[in-house]
Amino acid sequence: MSMSPVLSIAGLTKTYDSGLQALKKIDLEINRGEIFALLGPNGAGKTTLINIVCGIVRPSTGKVTVAGHDILRDFRATRQKIGLVPQELATNMFETVLTEMTYSRGLFGYPASPAHLEKVLRDLSLWEKRNDKIMTLSGGMKRRVMIAKALAHEPEVLFLDEPTAGVDVELRRDMWALVRRLREGGVTVILTTHYIEEAEEMADRIGVITKGELILVEDKATLLKKLGKKQLTLHLQEQLSAVPIELAEWKVQLSPSGYELIYVFDASAERKGISSLLQRMGDLGIVYKDLNTEQSSLEDIFVGLVHENRSGT
């Protein structure tokens, strides 16, 4: 996996005619071959960002390049490299799957390639349905058709805008598997989602966008490590009325019932570790009958970040 940026966004802003400021100065670089997840609440600017890169929305200011080509000046070069699967199932329902794919490939400036279309269709388990009209397919199948269309011109960068919104669990797993296969084939995948599970499952890096601002871009593992909090809960044998002063340095908390001691610690900074806490408790004669630890998920981190950003402004 080479690390040269395949997509580079600098100082990008977008204000719609209505006056709505959808993006406030976005800077972002996407590496070739990575899976990047753009997380954010509804209306955060995820789709606007994607639509600008794909040429559907005009940027107000800023510069975007795809594989070194400017998206405005060299729009033909950049758009040939990009595939887009939009949020909505927008396709010609009266056409057959194969006709639609042939149309898509031609539209993006490539000569017909039945072999490639067959490969994509087989990959998406759509080959048997190739001569069916799209309106006769199930919702999940239609979504696959949207992906097949976006892959018809062999894009280097694939945008998936909310790929699994309203999709059942099985199809979601299929979708994830497909994304991994695409990455193995060298395709860079940028997806937006508000399912944290999805980003956690798939992404190499995660960007969090809210109110048109990219408030964080981080390696997923680093992010989890850096911001992930661990929580140790000790279920006590006997009720305590207050936290003993000897345990103050760990900043442990007592549950209202008095039967649980809660110790929150950063996964990265474990200087005042669990073992020393447990040892001190042993010295004090505090007996516990059970313990469990919890690690915060990306969801907790995300909610925390977005909340922080909201209260900060």
Place this chain on the structure above:
Amino acid sequence: MSALAFNRYGVWAIYRFELQRFARTLVQSLITPVISTSLYFVVFGAAIGSRMSDVGGVSYGAFIVPGLIMLTLFSESISNGSFGIYIQKFTGTIFEVLSAPVSFVEVVTAFVGAAATKSVILGLVILGTAKLFVPIEIQHPVWMLAFLFLTSSSFSLLGFILGLWAKGWEQLSIVPMLIVTPLTFLGGAFYSIDMLPKTWQTIALFNPVVYLISGFRWSFYGQADVDVVASLAATLAFFGLCLFTVAWIFRTGYRLKN
């Protein structure tokens, strides 16, 4: 793959797609206008026409043929030209065209080319139908085809503009119904403007449709309400105006890209 100078595959994809839609809706697209035109011949040609005197040596039934073709050409070109782009806006499939490496000129060429192709085919089919009812001579076939192509392209372009502009189905039908149909009926589709009272003749000269129908009729029977050069100039001017409007819409983001 190196960057494209002209996305011929893209233009072809849209063009073919639009014609496929035409083939799929063959009944509405072809049979309906043919039936309605035949009805005009039954009413105006056979029933009323037999009691009408010849116009400039041409039987009334034959006289109305060019006007009838034009009448259908106007409305069908506008509806074909507008529907293709409007339905994409309506269903959201337009995203694909907008994100594709096709320039606006290529998009216009493909959509308008397909719409005009349908119109030309339709015009020729109606001509063939008319031949079954009345004797028709075509004195200037090359000019006839030239007027046919130019008018089809111009009105398909007008339809495309309408399709870009329209925000609802009502707006889509308002221009053909409120502007084009009246102008056509008052534009000498069924009569020579010589037949009008003097004042109305002068007023009629401000109706651009008069020039289009007159020129087309001249290519059939060699007679015209206005000079054929004026007709050609008017047709070209109208085509130019539509091109200019499309170019202007493009410069302003063409109501598609906010």
